[in-house]
Amino acid sequence: MTQLLPPRTTGLTTLEPPKQWTYTPPPARSEGAPVDVGRLLGMMRRRWWLVVLVTIGAGALAWNEARQEPVVYRATAVIQLVDARGELTGGLVNDDVHGATYYDRTALSEAEVITSRAVAAEVVDSEPLGTRVQTIGFAARLLSGVMVPDSARSIRVPVTFTEQGTILGTAGAPVPYGTPIPIGDARATIARPHLPLAAGEILVLPRDVAADLLRAALDASPRKQTNIITVSYTSDDPVLARRIVNRTVTAYQSANARLAQQQSRRRRQFVEEQLARNDAQLADAERALSTFRGRQESYSARDRFTVQQNGLLDVEMKRQDLVAERQLVSAVVRKMGSDDATTRRDAFRMLASMQSFALNPVVSQLNGQLVTYETQRAELTSGPTGRTETNPEVLRLDTLIAQREQEVMRAASAQVALLDARIASLDELRARKVGAMQSYPAAEAEETHLAQNAQALRDQATLLRNEYQQARIAEAAEVGEVEIVDLATGARPLPTTGPRIIAIALIFGFIAGALLVILIESLNRTVKARGEIESATHLPVLATIPRTDAMKPAKAKKVFARIATSPKQADQLQRQSVALATASQWRSPTAEAFRHLRTGVFHTRNGARPRQVVITSPGEGEGKTSVAANLAITLAVQRMRVLLVDCDLYKSRMATVFDLPQGPGLCEVILENVDPHDALYPTQVSGLYAMPAGTAPVTPEDTIGSAKMTVLLNELAREFDVIILDCPPVLALPDSAILSAGADAVVLVVRAGRSKRAELGEAIRELSTVGARLAGVVLNDPDGQVPKDGGYYYAYARG
Template structure:
């Protein structure tokens, strides 16, 4: 391949499932919740866990046993839904209902600052050092603080200043201290409220809890008393205005009556009474006229029929006619007697006839007088009926005017009635509220007063220790998790493949972790112990590098890293010696112009080296040195090899690599780190593969990714990442499935 690519871009890598050996990584929850992996994480962080947990638990023990014992007293208050009804009048301030929200509201009232301030003032808690920090004895920390501030002239007096704002703040701090000790809770779904107060003094706790309950009930009574008093004051002032309004409205009604002649007696309008009387009198007058006309008409009818008038009804009832008829009867009897005795011509007979004629004449005259009287009565009756009818018409005209004026009068009367009704309702309510003063009842009562507690409520030693232990373990686990999250280094093959998405080439052990006893240097140990696990690690690394490009030969290998000190030179030398021991023709080329670490490892300072060969100042054979132990060739750098020229990008470098590729089986290029030096980016594409080294658990992942980004555009082929300086004893505590996890099982297989 000509492009720098991750193994995920290799088809063979994809077919193998992204894991060495062709095994596909299992996904899902099993990977996320692998208990053995979690156990390994805990095992390697057990010291951190123990240290943090012990520190937190000791802190919990110290706080528990040095805390001031506190006592809690409880007073029980119940909202009483049953109220005594002394009077039937409705109360100004109604009683509390039994709704759940009402009970919760009363709980908040018990916890209010206003009630707490009343308790503070009633018990003079501002003079108590427990609640007033200004009166408390100074602590060690406060003394140190005052001393430090005193040196700089900034020490503050502990006395409460006279400034009103400062006094208010001090009072608020006292109230806050009291409220912090107060706990008010509703007992389940009942109407009972538990008032708990905590104090360093058992007696004080009971006193303050009872005072909260007492002042709560008193506040309810005061609220009702104030509401009743305010209602009475307002009703009294309102009544005076309503009374004046009633008088004004009623005076307007009477004045309007007088002005419009709408006078009445016994609630009845006088004009209407007059019309009623006129109607009755007119009816009677008309009846009288009809009666008189009937009598006159009857009399005239009888006279017209030839009656002498004797049979007239009025004549029959007239005493004069009755007397004259009696006289006529007497005279008539005398005439009859004289006629029989003396005859018609007798003087007495004549006298008697004259008397009889005279009596008849008087009777006819009386009848005529009666007829004339009937006519006069008819005339009088008619005139009287006419007069009454005229008066009735006048009264009706007056009534029409009165009815028109009555519309306004009705409006005035309604206004006056409304004012009178409102005034009476306010007057009745005022009498009711006045009768309620002094009989107000609280909506709650104390079920049980707080008693002096016999045992401390805090600190609860067993509970605190149990919680401290739980907290200690939680903090220990949190520290482990945090350490794992902050650990950006690579520790296992899984870290390399999952986090970097590149192949894992192997691990180079830390010699001290695999060698028994005092070991020599790593480059010598590879020769001295060829069957050791340390030497086997380089054989595994070489095998991984050779097969990193399937189907293509690998001869030129560039070894690099992101940062200095990651074991590039040691790995390069050990890899070269290991390959030479296996019979390969190997050459190690020192390409780190600034460090020349190969020279330091072998303790030699050649006069000529790689730069001189590239410059044509020396031949390859003249500068090559031979490792006498293994026969491997070394192409070093001379001490004076520093040059600003781009020697690795030159055609001479290309020719040199082609010559080395033809001559040797394995060409190892020990290059500089990628991040600080640009030489490796020039040299990497010229190698068949690039082996990237990372210091076990030290090299940050971000540094490796940054180096990858720098190499990505060069066309170099990355074989993978190898971890160096791996502590195999600690590695066994890391990821389950990593080769190092089984080191304890197979380490006896090697010869130390």
């Protein structure tokens, strides 16, 4: 590393010319661009306490709400849909009022009936306590003898309990316990409470409102692939829940039985009316037939008429079959004459499948030959070696196929002619039979009509009598199609929604905390990552200075407060521990980072080595003094003569860091012509000298920008290998820009999580304006912000 020492010259001709650096703000994330998960996790890690605080707050609010949630009970009863009426009547009853038995009634439709307004209204009428009359502030079991008319209006009455009785309303005399008292339109008896009570309220609801509230808490759920329905009721009173659900299933069972009996009654009445009307019509029909037979005695002619009528029916059926067959054959023959080869082949195949042609040996032989020729032609013309259409053998087969098709068509045409002849023959036979029937006396037809009418009425009367008997049996059976399997014997408490609400609140609280962190971080314009600096400034990040144990302010403050004699001395010791971290912790990641910085500054592409290095920052408190001191130490360790000059005349820190006197210093050398050697102080590190700022004048600008300053630096450059200038912030004073214009290299120090991006850009623009040679940026991270943002340090353990 001794080769790092440059030649002892004061000129700057061997260095690269200065570049014009510009600052480019980081581009906004475009829509659809991938999300940097590492950066998001870094945000969460950096502000984990905020996420935890918001999550705990949301969970606490949810817990408070869940704690106030009342306990709800559910009572359950089970019913079954059965064919009790059919079993009771021995299967004689076939209730078709609804179109089928109970098997055709779905359990789902019956569940809707259970929760209907009619059933709810019946339950409300039979159980007014707890439905129409509700208590607030005391148990409902203290009320008895509750009577509420259907027309009762809504009312809310305060109740005061005393030793003598109860007082309804705000004033009045006490009513003794056990005495019926009016409550609006309702009446009830209030018993003496076992425990001392102060007051409560009685609420009376209208019938429709109470029914709607009951339906809202009532549930009927069919079990899949069964005729079982589970009925449940939910209430904050377990006794009320059990009583209401049991009353609901019994009310539904009674309503179902009444409905079935009403349907059977209406059915019996209808069948009875139809039977009476049918008996009257039958009596009239039998009288008409008896009277006709008394006038006409032609029983043999009637029999002959019947035979002729049956024969005529047979002839008509045969003729219809022949007509249908002729139409089919004619359609096939027309398709045979089509120009389309596909239609023609389909017609021949259809003809071969007809039964009448399949039984004809001639047609079967022709169809077989036709199929054979077509198969041979397909074999000749198919495949890669197939013959062309003009081949003699193919032409011969085409001729044979055409001949056989013509012969088949002639056979089909002959079949059509044969069918026409048969149809004509049947037409003649039908005409003869019709003529024969017309020759019979017209009285035979009238007799037949009268006999058929009378017989139809007899058959209908028999059916109606059977239906009437079944309707009477069904009407007498006072059962429905509902059987109660289990009544509710108690009510069980339902699981509260508290745990679920708390879990959801914790999830949403975590999300809200994360979004809040992202919002805060998006509004944070500070520098936090080296990639962010390089992309915005186009300058290399020479080193990232990690946090070390010496850099933990809280710990250092406690330690130095115990060993120092005064707060000022404690502050001095703390600053020394931070600025001299390289000397005291030579193998630490911090020292390694400063060695990276030394390499980045003093290794250039053209081989030139800077003699004067300016260390500055955009603003104050970013660690430039610590960076300057540790960089000087890393150079002095390599046996170089290094001079560290404190050019921050307003807030000088060098004397405090190295425990040096404040003066004489730089100001005394420039303004009071003090010998420069009197202002040079050796430090604890061999080869490292420091020149403090001295006593600041009224106008420090005249000191830094004076010609004496330039002459002083040139003189010192002849005695030292490297001069490091600890300059004030760029945006605070012009001193840094003045010194940077003549320096060989400028290092800009920014602090992670504190330096603003806009301030960094403005500092670069000012330095670029004066032609400063910007070597790069140092990312100082004494607070450990880089790992929290998803970044990392380069470290290598030294043995």
